[in-house]
Amino acid sequence: MKNITYLFATILLMLICSSCNAQKKATLAQSPAPAPEPEPANITHLLDVAGPFHTFLKYLESTNVLGTLQTQANKTDGEGLTLFVPKDDSFTSLKNPSLSNLTDTQLKQVILFHALPHFYSLSDFKNLSKVGPVQTFAGGAYTLNFTDVSGTVQVSSGWSVTKISSSVWSAAPVGVYQIDMVLLPEAIFGPSVPSVAAPPPAPEAHVPAADAPSDDTSDADKGPPATKEPSSSYRVVCSLVFALSGVLLLSVI
Numbered sequence: 001m002k003n004i005t006y007l008f009a010t011i012l013l014m015l016i017c018s019s020c021n022a023q024k025k026a027t028l029a030q031s032p033a034p035a036p037e038p039e040p041a042n043i044t045h046l047l048d049v050a051g052p053f054h055t056f057l058k059y060l061e062s063t064n065v066l067g068t069l070q071t072q073a074n075k076t077d078g079e080g081l082t083l084f085v086p087k088d089d090s091f092t093s094l095k096n097p098s099l100s101n102l103t104d105t106q107l108k109q110v111i112l113f114h115a116l117p118h119f120y121s122l123s124d125f126k127n128l129s130k131v132g133p134v135q136t137f138a139g140g141a142y143t144l145n146f147t148d149v150s151g152t153v154q155v156s157s158g159w160s161v162t163k164i165s166s167s168v169w170s171a172a173p174v175g176v177y178q179i180d181m182v183l184l185p186e187a188i189f190g191p192s193v194p195s196v197a198a199p200p201p202a203p204e205a206h207v208p209a210a211d212a213p214s215d216d217t218s219d220a221d222k223g224p225p226a227t228k229e230p231s232s233s234y235r236v237v238c239s240l241v242f243a244l245s246g247v248l249l250l251s252v253i
């Protein structure tokens, strides 16, 4: 008699157990698929369709800066990116000084000088005019000054002053703004607009660690969001049934 009760209790327990598991599996299967992450802004595509910014895009590619910037743009939990892009005719009209006599390292610095390792919306630039020089991706002495002149954002590179003429893309974490002139860093081209004689190209500048902000990609790859667990109240009921069965089993034995 005792044996039969024992057998019965065991079967009961197994049934409850499998029911719990089945319920758990069903709940897991039913939970909706996690919402897909929004696609990161594709810098190549942005510069391809607007502009024309083909010259700047070619420089981004030839100096390998594009990968650095796209990596920064891809980080959803990072600082973001602000990029200033001159149109093709800004490069054409850049005669004296020109970019043609720069070393590869200097050219890369000039291109990195057009990017800030932080996302700024157009309205943020008003604030930036109060904080003073802003660090660019080129690092070190390669800073830009922003001034708000009756609603127009002026950008000063030390060598030249230009303005933001339009917004190509502005949605965190990526801002791309068209500027009227190529930004020439003081650190390479000297302190000011030349009067008559062109400033002699600076000797090979010592170059600060330009790639530093882009090296850390580890936090970019995050696992997919965890699947939803069955509701805790259901789990409580299951555990309760388990406990009761245990008591029953003990009392039978």
Ligand SMILES: *[C@@H]1O[C@H](CO)[C@@H](O)[C@H](O)[C@H]1NC(C)=O
Pocket: 042, 043, 044, 045, 048
């Ligand atoms: C980015 O855009 C370019 C040009 O439209 C395209 O060739 C490239 O495949 C795109 N890259 C990604 C990752 O979507």
Ligand SMILES: *[C@@H]1O[C@H](CO)[C@@H](O)[C@H](O)[C@H]1NC(C)=O
Pocket: 040, 067, 070, 071, 074
């Ligand atoms: C940026 O993200 C896109 C889409 O997720 C991916 O195809 C591309 O390889 C990434 N690029 C970099 C430089 O991380």
Ligand SMILES: *[C@@H]1O[C@H](CO)[C@@H](O)[C@H](O)[C@H]1NC(C)=O
Pocket: 095, 096, 097, 098, 100, 101
């Ligand atoms: C570039 O260098 C060449 C020769 O090395 C020189 O003739 C030319 O004037 C230089 N251009 C500029 C813009 O400095």
Ligand SMILES: *[C@@H]1O[C@H](CO)[C@@H](O)[C@H](O)[C@H]1NC(C)=O
Pocket: 124, 127
């Ligand atoms: C800009 O400055 C104002 C006050 O000067 C401040 O309230 C606001 O939070 C600042 N915005 C940003 C993005 O720093």
Ligand SMILES: *[C@@H]1O[C@H](CO)[C@@H](O)[C@H](O)[C@H]1NC(C)=O
Pocket: 132, 133, 143, 144, 145, 156, 157, 158, 159, 186
């Ligand atoms: C930026 O402004 C500071 C003063 O606030 C000045 O000392 C510096 O030379 C300026 N730099 C550029 C690149 O305009």
